[in-house]
Every structure is written in C-alpha cells, then in structure tokens.
Amino acid sequence: MCLTPAVRTGELFDLLRDGRPWTRAQLAEATGLARSTVTARIDTLMRLGLVAPFGGARSTGGRPPALFALNPTARLVVGVDVGATHASAALTDLNGSILGEVDARIAVADGPEPVLAWVVESVGALLAQAGRPDEDLAAIGIGLPGPVEHSTGRPINPPIMPGWDRYDVPGHLQKHYPVPVLVDNDVNIMALGERRRHLRDVEDLVLIKVATGIGAGIVSGGVLQRGAQGTAGDLGHVRVPGADDVPCRCGNSGCLEAVAAGPALAAAVRAQGEQAETGGDVVELVRAGSQAAMAVVRQAGRDIGEVVATMVNLINPSVVVIGGQVAGAGEHLLAGIRESVYQRSLPLATEHLRIVTSRAGGEAAVLGASALAIEHVLSPGVVEAASEALAAADAEAEATGT
Numbered sequence: 001m002c003l004t005p006a007v008r009t010g011e012l013f014d015l016l017r018d019g020r021p022w023t024r025a026q027l028a029e030a031t032g033l034a035r036s037t038v039t040a041r042i043d044t045l046m047r048l049g050l051v052a053p054f055g056g057a058r059s060t061g062g063r064p065p066a067l068f069a070l071n072p073t074a075r076l077v078v079g080v081d082v083g084a085t086h087a088s089a090a091l092t093d094l095n096g097s098i099l100g101e102v103d104a105r106i107a108v109a110d111g112p113e114p115v116l117a118w119v120v121e122s123v124g125a126l127l128a129q130a131g132r133p134d135e136d137l138a139a140i141g142i143g144l145p146g147p148v149e150h151s152t153g154r155p156i157n158p159p160i161m162p163g164w165d166r167y168d169v170p171g172h173l174q175k176h177y178p179v180p181v182l183v184d185n186d187v188n189i190m191a192l193g194e195r196r197r198h199l200r201d202v203e204d205l206v207l208i209k210v211a212t213g214i215g216a217g218i219v220s221g222g223v224l225q226r227g228a229q230g231t232a233g234d235l236g237h238v239r240v241p242g243a244d245d246v247p248c249r250c251g252n253s254g255c256l257e258a259v260a261a262g263p264a265l266a267a268a269v270r271a272q273g274e275q276a277e278t279g280g281d282v283v284e285l286v287r288a289g290s291q292a293a294m295a296v297v298r299q300a301g302r303d304i305g306e307v308v309a310t311m312v313n314l315i316n317p318s319v320v321v322i323g324g325q326v327a328g329a330g331e332h333l334l335a336g337i338r339e340s341v342y343q344r345s346l347p348l349a350t351e352h353l354r355i356v357t358s359r360a361g362g363e364a365a366v367l368g369a370s371a372l373a374i375e376h377v378l379s380p381g382v383v384e385a386a387s388e389a390l391a392a393a394d395a396e397a398e399a400t401g402t
C-alpha cells in the first residue's frame with residue numbers, strides 16, 4: 001500500500017517559494033503527490049496569482065517545458081518603519097524588491113492617530129504611483145520604536161510613545177486596508193531586513209541597534225526570536241561593570257544604555273569640551289578626526305562588547321551586525337566591541353564569528369517590515385486558506401449555476 005503524505009496546496013507552494021523553476025514531475029517527486037494532484041494544485045496557485053509559468057526556456061524536443069515558479073509581482077506589500085522623529089514606507093513585490101518609497105518627518109510621540117493617518121496616506125500614494133489597484137495589496141508590515149506584542153500588533157508600555165500603549169494598530173489600518181497587518185519592534189525588523197538583503201544564508205545572527213537606545217534583534221536557526229512577551233534582545237538595560245553610579249532613564253543605574261547609547265556618548269564628548277547633542281553629532285566628530293570622540297566611541301564599543309560577549313556565549317551567533325545611528329562611527333566602535341568579545345567569549349564561539357556594521361543601513365527597517373509581511377503572505381497556512389476560499393467560491397458558483 002502506498003502511503004501518500006497529505007501535502008496541501010500551501011505546502012506545495014512552500015517548495016515554489018525559493019524562486020527556482022520547478023516542473024510538475026519534480027514537484028510530484030518532492031511531495032509524493034500524484035501528477036494529477038500537482039496539476040490541480042498548480043492551477044489553484046496560478047488562479048491565486050502566486051505562481052506563473054516560468055521563462056521562455058525550451059526543451060530540445062521543441063515543446064516548451066512546463067516550468068513554474070513564484071510570481072513575485074502578483075501581489076505587493078508595504079513595509080513601514082516608524083522611528084522616534086521620522087517615518088518611511090516602501091512598496092515592495094513578493095521578492096522584497098522596492099517599487100517605491102516615501103519619507104516624512106513625523107514624531108511618534110504625537111500619538112497613533114496622526115502617525116497612522118500618514119501610514120494610510122502613504123500606502124495609497126505608493127499604490128497609485130506604481131499604478132496598482134488596492135486589491136493588489138496583500139499585507140502591511142510595520143515597525144515601531146518600542147516593545148510590541150507581536151500576536152496582537154499592540155505596543156506595550158512603550159517609553160517614548162505616549163498614547164500608543166495597547167493601541168490597536170492593525171485594527172486602525174484595517175479600517176482603510178482590509179489586509180493582514182504585522183507589527184513588531186524596530187530592532188527585530190532591522191534584523192529581518194539585514195538578513196533578507198545581505199545575509200540570506202546566515203541562520204544565526206544578532207543585530208544590535210546603537211542609537212538613542214540600545215537593543216538587539218535575534219535570529220536563531222533562521223527564526224526571529226521574540227521571547228515569551230516580545231522583549232527578547234532588550235540589551236539596553238543590562239548592567240555593565242564599573243558604571244554603578246550612572247543613572248538610567250529606566251530608574252536603575254549602570255545600564256548599558258546609560259553609558260553607551262547616543263545621548264551618553266554626546267555627554268561624554270561634551271565633558272571633553274566638544275559640541276555634541278546626539279549620537280549623530282558624535283559620529284560626525286569621529287569622521288572629522290576628533291581624538292576625544294574616537295576615544296569615547298571606542299570605550300562605548302568595549303562596554304557594548306561586554307554585554308555582547310555574554311550574548312555570544314549564550315546563543316552562539318555566526319554574525320553580529322551593528323546598526324543604528326552610532327554604527328556610523330564604523331571601525332572605532334567595532335574595534336572596542338571586538339576587543340571585549342574576543343577577550344570574554346569562548347574561543348569556539350568566536351572562531352568563525354563575524355562582527356560587522358550594517359550594510360542595509362537606513363533601509364534595513366523598511367526591508368524588514370516588508371519581509372515580515374511577505375513571510376506572512378507566503379506562509380503555507382495563509383496560502384492554504386486562500387486556496388480553500390477559492391474552492392468554496394467555486395462550489396457555490398456551481399451550486400447556483402453561475
């Protein structure tokens with residue numbers, strides 16, 4: 001007796017997502033399904049627009065080989081990055097290729113109504129610019145600068161976002177665009193964006209954002225790790241040695257953020273007689289050759305490295321990416337981080353460890369928000385539900401004779 005595994009349309013589509021072309025025979029072999037079943041499911045995926053016949057390559061016999069692949073332009077998603085004082089949104093296809101982008105200076109502290117109104121307006125403008133109807137929008141991904149309960153898309157006690165606590169972000173956007181809305185914190189989406197654009201083959205990576213605050217996005221075994229309450233990677237309030245007398249905005253003292261985030265670096269540089277208000281100013285001073293700023297940044301690197309060393313021992317990433325505004329100080333920051341990590345981490349954990357600055361830079365967040373949306377749209381469960389809805393609609397049409 002032949003035990004055919006129960007492979008559903010969504011799972012069959014999972015194979016096609018890699019973007020490579022497949023024949024029906026290859027799909028039948030890979031899934032254990034009968035050729036006729038594969039044909040029926042490919043038809044469903046083509047009707048959903050997710051799969052299309054591939055390329056013009058012809059077999060030697062003259063007959064076009066029946067190759068199929070993901071159709072990345074069938075549906076679109078919008079990735080949104082809301083920062084403390086700016087926001088940007090990008091329209092992408094299902095490969096994550098950017099089709100259009102908009103930016104605005106807008107303060108998250110103004111509250112959800114004006115910020116989300118801007119998001120709604122931007123989604124409409126991006127679709128219009130691309131000449132695509134609203135129906136082509138499959139999902140919206142959005143990153144916010146604070147803790148988010150990913151399952152509900154609600155920010156939870158976000159310190160720099162007054163008015164946003166437990167606000168129903170998906171519900172607000174869905175009044176205008178009835179599509180899935182995925183919400184996460186900004187550091188998590190930066191990790192996803194960096195991986196998608198530059199580190200596709202890396203299964204274990206940590207992205208550390210060093211800006212007004214410090215946080216980490218952790219990808220382990222290829223999966224973003226949010227933890228039980230979504231606060232995994234909150235490195236900013238880990239205690240660093242030798243800083244017990246430094247108060248932190250969280251109410252504790254000696255936190256990493258209190259000694260190594262942008263405002264702390266600006267204060268340290270001012271104490272040496274230079275002018276600086278933000279981490280960005282400190283980076284400018286480093287670039288201009290200020291010895292004082294370089295020394296401050298290097299020490300911040302060592303402090304960050306102390307915490308990263310522990311993280312390296314705990315979760316053994318193969319790449320640590322440093323992003324955020326202060327990462328603009330480049331090698332001066334990396335040198336300090338490496339110094340502590342190589343001194344404090346286990347030799348086996350650092351043997352192949354790479355510590356690098358973000359290459360996606362300012363685009364990491366919108367790319368990651370788009371990746372979050374794409375992952376959802378192309379997940380086997382969502383594809384399966386769409387194919388079942390299509391089958392139900394067919395059955396109803398047949399019953400009513402239309």
Ligand SMILES: [Zn+2]
Binds near residue numbers: 236248249257258
């Ligand atoms: Zn703190």
